[in-house]
Amino acid sequence: MPTPTEPFMRVLLIEDDPQLVSYLRKALLESGAVVDDARDGKEGLLKASVADYDVLVIDRMLPGLEGLALLRTLRAAGNHTPALILSALGEVDDRVEGLRAGGDDYLAKPFAFAELQARLDALCRRRSGDAQPTCLRIGDLEMDLLGRRVTRGGREIPLQPREFRLLEYLLRHAGQVVTRTMLLEAVWDYHFDPQTNVIDVHISRLRAKIDKDFPSPLLHTVRGAGYVLRATG
């Protein structure tokens, strides 16, 4: 399910697995992105340096030039295009190494396309980062970041601190699909795999507070992917 991107996302895929490239290219095109690709590290560095992309997807193990080396070179040259690192190495220290090399996000293979898309959307949104707002809004829901208050339709909704952070993250990514892993990482700041539906229960508690007594729901579940905060109608 394509999510609205504004106006369209220009993605450079630096990945040497042709099957994965053609699959990602097709899926990203369907979601409304413009996709370019490079099959080795040197080509990737060249393309990323000369053309202007919204986001880079870089595989770690590349022929020619290793993914992290490529990224370090780019960053050293003053190129700050958001970059998502793809890797078969998913352990915590690999992640830290990737982020230290200048990556903005890290995704271990194998991954669901929904997860990749949600993260790319988040990265692009981060880049278009307008000045820090003091108020976030969707439909008739308003979040006052300074006063730490949430109202819907003028009625105040009391939230626990963690629920507030959860809603804030969803609001900052309104209209984008946000996966459970993204929520765990961003709202709880832990990289781990829960065996139970912990996040779902937190979401349903939040939903009970912001949607239950109102005619149109804002917080939607996207099957097989995650959640999205979207005003309907």
Added chain:
Amino acid sequence: MRPARLFHSFAFRIAVLHAALSVGSVVVLLGFFYWATAGYIDRETDATIEAEVQGLSEQYRLRGLVGLAAVIAERSAEAGDGIYLLTDALGAPLVGNLDDWPEAAGDRVGWVGFRIAAPGGRDREATPARARVFVLPRGLRLLVGRDVGDLEATRALILGALAWGLGITVALALGGGLMMSRRIVRRLEAINDTSREIMEGDLARRIPRDGSGDDFDQLAANLNRMLTRIEELMSAVRQVSDDIAHDMRTPLTRLRNRLEEARAAAGDPAHRAEVIEQAVADVDGLLATFNALLRIARIEAGQSRGVSGPVDLSALLEDLGELYEPVAGERGLTLSVLPLPGVRVPGDRDLLFQALANLVDNAVKYASPGASIDLRLRLEEGTAMVIVADTGPGIPAALREKVFRRFFRADDSRATPGSGLGLSLVRAIAHLHGGRVTLEDNLPGLRVLFCLPMPRVQADGEPVAAVF
């Protein structure tokens, strides 16, 4: 064993070294013995000659040349080993028991050695003699000495005995060294033979021991222990791969069935979409299992070490409680956290969270409504202990070790979703941090103790320089 092997072997070199050392020390010993015996004879001879010279010079001083000549004549007449000769300036003998001035003495002064014809007409070959030569006033020359033939014979006997002794020593040292080396080589060969058999695939082979408890016996014992450990690890690996094969076959078969079902359901798009959705869920489950296996293997190999910093265990516990409280509440369980503030341990924050989350996950999954789950933190001399206690069904004592095995699932838990890898991961993470996990009876329910070592704490309460 071929001779070439023998010469190249360490044992042979030891044997040669051993022989060289023993021969060397025997040579030193015999040298001293020779000096002490033969040398003593020489010194005694010289001392006797000196004493005679002393006596003669006394006579010379008291009675002049005539007195000296008289004494020499008197002494020459005695039967004995003494040799005397007084000549005039031209070398013609005046008095003494030598017929001629010995050629070997020449016109030297001081100590001389020469050979003399058998004195006294006795039927003897020339025998060695030693003497001292003086020049007296008016060119007279005096020779005072002794026949040392008997002494030389003694010296020859001593030398002969010493040579034999040395020869026997060399023979014994070489023979002993060879015997020793053969013994060492034989025992090394036994180890080598066993190693070869093991390399050829017979992992059950062990090195024979002689029970003596010596170095070789201990080496054999240690190697055998190592082999046992390797065999255990090998069978563990085999066990894991058998488990993987077994536990993967079921979901893969299910996946295959679903795909066939999807192919057959071409006419029913809604059903088909649903089946494909389920197939994707199956694949996700398989991937999760694979990832968990890989993760455990990597953690067990200690590859994640190196990024660990101090972790605030107290805060981590509160986060855990906060994250799981809703899901516990939804299932009718009470989750309470009794933290202890300010407990910090060296470790990997995400991995520790994963381990404790797995424990809470289990408690939430298996406890029935109405049960309670307690998260507690306790400090015990050098150990931070996280306790996850529930009042659920618990685990029978007989299974408390088995549940840590990969893919192990108690029969009555097969109905509950899960990979059977959760506790294996918990234990791997505990071991990575130098800690341990133990299961206890909570009467009723299960109590899991997750223990982590704490760095030593200084007087000011700050942990000693982070050791991670």
